[in-house]
Amino acid sequence: MKRGPLFYAKILLFGEYGIIKDSKGLAIPYNSYKGAFKIANVLEGKQLSSNQNLVKYFHYLKQLDSDLVSFDLDQLELDLENGMYFESSIPQGYGVGSSGAIVAAIYDQYAEDKTTVLENLTKEKLLKLKTVFGLMESFFHGTSSGLDPLNSYLSLPILIQSKDDVESVGIPYQQNGKGxxxxxxxxxxxxxxxxxxxxxxxxxxxxxxxxxxxxxxxxxxxxxxxxxxxxxxxxxxxxxxxxxxxxxxxxxxxxxxxxxxxxxxxxxxxxxxxxxxxxxxxxxxxxxxxxxxxxxxxxxxxxxxxxxx
Structure with a gap:
């Protein structure tokens, strides 16, 4: 695996903090920043740091006990030993989903029986995905709604009606206006x-x-x-x-x-x-x-x- 698929940043246009308390929320992909898995024969600098963080994440996933998702951990461990890291232009600590892109990439590459973007994404499937991503992203933030990885994984605008009601939506085409x-x-x-x-x-x-x-x-x-x-x-x-x-x-x-x-x-x-x-x-x-x-x-x-x- 020379390079995995790209996963994009996200912007939560509305709903910060509110979605914790059941307000609506609207998140959109932000394609100016992106990340993907790569493998290097020699790891140094940011590549080495990313690989070491992914090893910590691997140990977190290893102890994650959930009926909702399982991973090919042997393959993940092997890829990490072979020098896999996450190359990303998404700034960390900027509120645009740097950890969400990593979670989406791990799920895409290593989740078993995964829900794919090509499926008919019913509300039930989206909610399950969001829950899975929440579990996976908790490693980075303590708690997570799962919204950032969901947005990055699907690369679609996501409307949150409430904690238990999410759907992908179309947003109005951009205009060439002043706003x-x-x-x-x-x-x-x-x-x-x-x-x-x-x-x-x-x-x-x-x-x-x-x-x-x-x-x-x-x-x-x-x-x-x-x-x-x-x-x-x-x-x-x-x-x-x-x-x-x-x-x-x-x-x-x-x-x-x-x-x-x-x-x-x-x-x-x-x-x-x-x-x-x-x-x-x-x-x-x-x-x-x-x-x-x-x-x-x-x-x-x-x-x-x-x-x-």
Missing amino acids: AVFLLDSKMIGETEPMVNLFMDKMKNEGFRKMIREEFVIYTDACVDNFLHGDAKSLFGNVKKLSKVVLENFKPMIPKQFHSLWKKGIDTNAYYLKLCGSGGGGYILGFAADFETAKMALSDHDLELVYRF
Whole structure:
């Protein structure tokens, strides 16, 4: 095996934290970053580090006791001994699914009786896959929804209706308009596990739970519906509300130096920022009704275009 198939990054457009508490969510593949298995005769640097991490992952899979999935562990062990590593351009700790791509690649290569992309993907099959991927990805984050690997494996937009209801969906074709979804590089690495732990701690507070129920989930669900129906005007209105709620209630997940920039977007309507994944660093997701205006307002920062309205 000189090189395995490619697995892409993902962007969770809507649903960060909310999907833990049954809001809707929408994840799309992001083809600018990708990874694949390779084999090298001599491992050094990043290749060696990747191989060593995969060996740790192999031991995790070895003790994974589940009726839902089994792996050809002998072949995996042999490939690792022969110098297999995961070559990836997906930045780690950036909220775009670096571990999800590894999990998808392992499942694709080594899972026995696997569900393939070519099958009729019923909701039951998707839910089973998501559960399997959640078990597999827990090695990296402590707990995992399984959504990142699912998105990477299928390379399709995934709509989460609730924890027990996922489906692949079509999203509106990109337009050549002024509006855009973009990524802003915080130049910092974020760690998922401490951020999720912080969120779960906050959820012990009744006031925080009420805000999640009555504001965060409602605006998130509205954003998903607006996006899927191509209703850009309503979308920007709801993204603004969501951005405001996040700034007021998720401050620890937003790097301090971005608090004023976040508020500036809401105050000027030049752009609206939201968390990309768990936050704490990595990418910040941006929405703008006029991307050129947003670029000027954010001229000190590196932006990457994701989607055009």
